[in-house]
Amino acid sequence: xxxxxxxxxxxxxxxxxxxxxxxxxxxxxxxxxxxxxxxxxxxxxxxxxxxxxxxxxxxxxxxxxxxxxxxxxxxxxxxxxxxxxxxxxxxxxxxxxxxxxxxxxxxxxxxxxxxxxxxxxxxxxxxxxxxxxxxxxxxxxxxxxxxxxxxxxxxxxxxxxxxxxxxxxxxxxxxxxxxxxxxxxxxxxxxxxxxxxxxxxxxxxxxxxxxxxxxxxxxxxxxxxxxxxxxxxxxxxxxxxxxxxxxxxxxxxxxxxxxxxxxxxxxxxxxxxxxxxxxxxxxxxxxxxxxxxxxxxxxxxxxxxxxxxxxxxxxxxxxxxxxxxxxxxxxxxxxxxxxxxxxxxxxxxxxxxxxxxxxxxxxxxxxxxx
Numbered sequence: 001x002x003x004x005x006x007x008x009x010x011x012x013x014x015x016x017x018x019x020x021x022x023x024x025x026x027x028x029x030x031x032x033x034x035x036x037x038x039x040x041x042x043x044x045x046x047x048x049x050x051x052x053x054x055x056x057x058x059x060x061x062x063x064x065x066x067x068x069x070x071x072x073x074x075x076x077x078x079x080x081x082x083x084x085x086x087x088x089x090x091x092x093x094x095x096x097x098x099x100x101x102x103x104x105x106x107x108x109x110x111x112x113x114x115x116x117x118x119x120x121x122x123x124x125x126x127x128x129x130x131x132x133x134x135x136x137x138x139x140x141x142x143x144x145x146x147x148x149x150x151x152x153x154x155x156x157x158x159x160x161x162x163x164x165x166x167x168x169x170x171x172x173x174x175x176x177x178x179x180x181x182x183x184x185x186x187x188x189x190x191x192x193x194x195x196x197x198x199x200x201x202x203x204x205x206x207x208x209x210x211x212x213x214x215x216x217x218x219x220x221x222x223x224x225x226x227x228x229x230x231x232x233x234x235x236x237x238x239x240x241x242x243x244x245x246x247x248x249x250x251x252x253x254x255x256x257x258x259x260x261x262x263x264x265x266x267x268x269x270x271x272x273x274x275x276x277x278x279x280x281x282x283x284x285x286x287x288x289x290x291x292x293x294x295x296x297x298x299x300x301x302x303x304x305x306x307x308x309x310x311x312x313x314x315x316x317x318x319x320x321x322x323x324x325x326x327x328x329x330x331x332x333x334x335x336x337x338x339x340x341x342x343x344x345x346x347x348x349x350x351x352x353x354x355x356x357x358x359x360x361x362x363x364x365x366x367x368x369x370x
Contacts, residue, residue, distance in 0.1 A: 003066060005030040005155060005188055006051070011060035013046055020046050022212040024060070028205075030155075033182050033189045035199040038209035039235065044192045047209070048158050051190065053077045065155055079156040080149035084164055086141050088133045094120075095129035098147045115151055122184060123147045124177070138166050139174050146178075150185055159191040163198060175202055196236050200224065208232050224284075226269075226365050233282045233367070240288065240334050242281040243369060246273045254366060256281060258306075260327040265304040267364040278369040285337035287363040290322055290349065291356045305358040308334065310349055315340075322349070324357055 004027035013021040021043045028034045036044045049055040051062060053074030062069040069077055089097050098119060099112040107115075120126045123143040133141060142162055149157050162178070163171045179202050182189045193199055199206050200220040208215045208223065208231075216228045227233035230241060247264060248255040254267050256279055267281060291305075308326035311333055317340070324334040334357055349355065 004028055005032075005065055006190075007061070007063040008047075008051075009061040009063065011047070011050060011062065012058050013043075013050060013055060014058040019058075020212050021050065021057075024214055026207055026214065026217065028188060028190065030188055031186050032204045033179065033191070033202060035203035035206040036190065036192045036209060037194070037196065037199040037206050037236075039194055042209045043212040044194075044209050045160055048081075048160055048190065048192045051156070052079055052081050052158050054081075078154050079158055080152050080154040081158040081160065082142075082145045082149050082162050084161045086145040086165075088141055088144055090133050093130050093132060094125060094136070094144055097133070097144055098151055101148065101152050116147075119147045119151045122150070123181060137170075139170050139177075142166070142174060143177070146181065150181075150187065154187065156188045156190060159189060161193055162191065163193070163195070171198075178202065200236070208235065210235070227282060227367065229367055230280060230282070233365070238285050238335055238337075240283045240285065241332070242283070244279060244281065246275055246277040246279060249273055249275060253361070254279075256366070260329050260331045261306060263306060265306075265364070266301070266361045267366050268362040269364065269366040271366055271368075273366065273368075279366045280369055282365040282367060283359050283363055285321070285335045288334065288336040288357050288359045290324075290336050290338060291358055302361055303358050304361060304364070305356050306334075307354065307356055310351055310353050310355050312351065313349060322355075324355060326357070 006028040008024050008026040011021060011024040012019055024047060036047060038044045046055060050057055053069065053072065057070065064078060092100065095116050099116045102112045102115065120129060123146055125140065125143055125147065128140065136144065163174055166174060175198060203220060205217065205219055206223055207217045210231050216223060216232045223232060223236055227236065233239040233241065242258050244256040244258040246254060247257050249270065252268055252270065254270055254273050255264055256267065257264050265281060273279060306326050308324040310322060311325050312323040314321040319337050320340055322336040324336065326334055336357060
């Protein structure tokens with residue numbers, strides 16, 4: 001088995017007596033597009049700066065390609081960073097900006113020109129080499145910054161929220177451009193972001209952070225479909241969280257009595273739960289279906305249903321969101337997302353009407369409540 005390209009071992013960083021990065025253990029493979037995802041202030045940018053050598057760890061190890069980086073200065077590490085502000089030199093042309101690092105290394109001008117030309121092709125900037133930064137769009141500036149990092153042939157490129165300064169439409173375009181470039185060059189990318197959709201659509205693997213700690217590391221689909229705790233469930237997309245107590249555990253099914261409505265539901269998630277364990281059932285809004293009548297009795301072993309009152313309908317164009325109150329207690333309403341297809345438009349739901357909410361038994365993930 002190949003050793004990881006990057007290994008973070010018990011990595012911590014303390015500022016003014018408080019750990020902003022706490023006991024982080026991560027392994028990142030060569031060639032991965034790796035995401036560090038979390039809310040503002042969770043420590044993700046500090047973690048990136050530790051890898052880059054712009055901050056020194058309070059404890060723990062940073063190993064890149066088998067070598068400890070703890071005592072290696074930033075300019076000697078096999079990494080290059082693309083900052084959120086891009087940090088493009090305004091007085092230099094595109095060509096001069098991209099080749100600047102090679103010039104500092106004493107590379108011959110003709111070799112610099114050759115390598116700049118090759119990298120311009122990769123980032124789709126050919127023909128713009130003589131332009132100044134003020135003559136470029138936001139997306140072009142981003143690609144200049146990326147080209148400047150790639151031309152140094154690092155083992156790792158670090159990206160600090162590189163899409164944050166772009167408008168929504170350009171951000172969508174650049175998401176796919178970044179992924180394509182990363183696959184073309186084969187260099188490991190580590191990207192910090194707070195945008196869940198960016199992470200889900202771009203990354204091979206994601207580490208979710210909160211309050212300086214890693215909450216879960218997995219492939220995007222696993223994080224979304226099988227979150228390990230309520231923070232991950234609610235931070236990555238929307239989630240309906242129903243609290244209850246395990247009443248029965250079978251080989252492939254767990255039975256849970258919901259606290260707020262005194263009704264038993266079934267989940268195919270077992271997770272080594274025992275009777276009387278407190279759990280939350282996590283169900284994504286798009287996995288719930290809204291019905292105006294209950295389902296047939298012969299489906300009840302495979303589908304869970306609860307009754308409620310329709311509070312609100314929010315139209316989003318292609319989809320609508322429905323908010324359903326299922327209890328008189330002070331609990332969050334269920335949120336259901338459904339496509340506005342032809343069948344949906346034929347059904348007229350009215351605010352205040354009684355409805356049935358259903359979901360398959362394999363749609364719910366169970367997580368422990370501590």
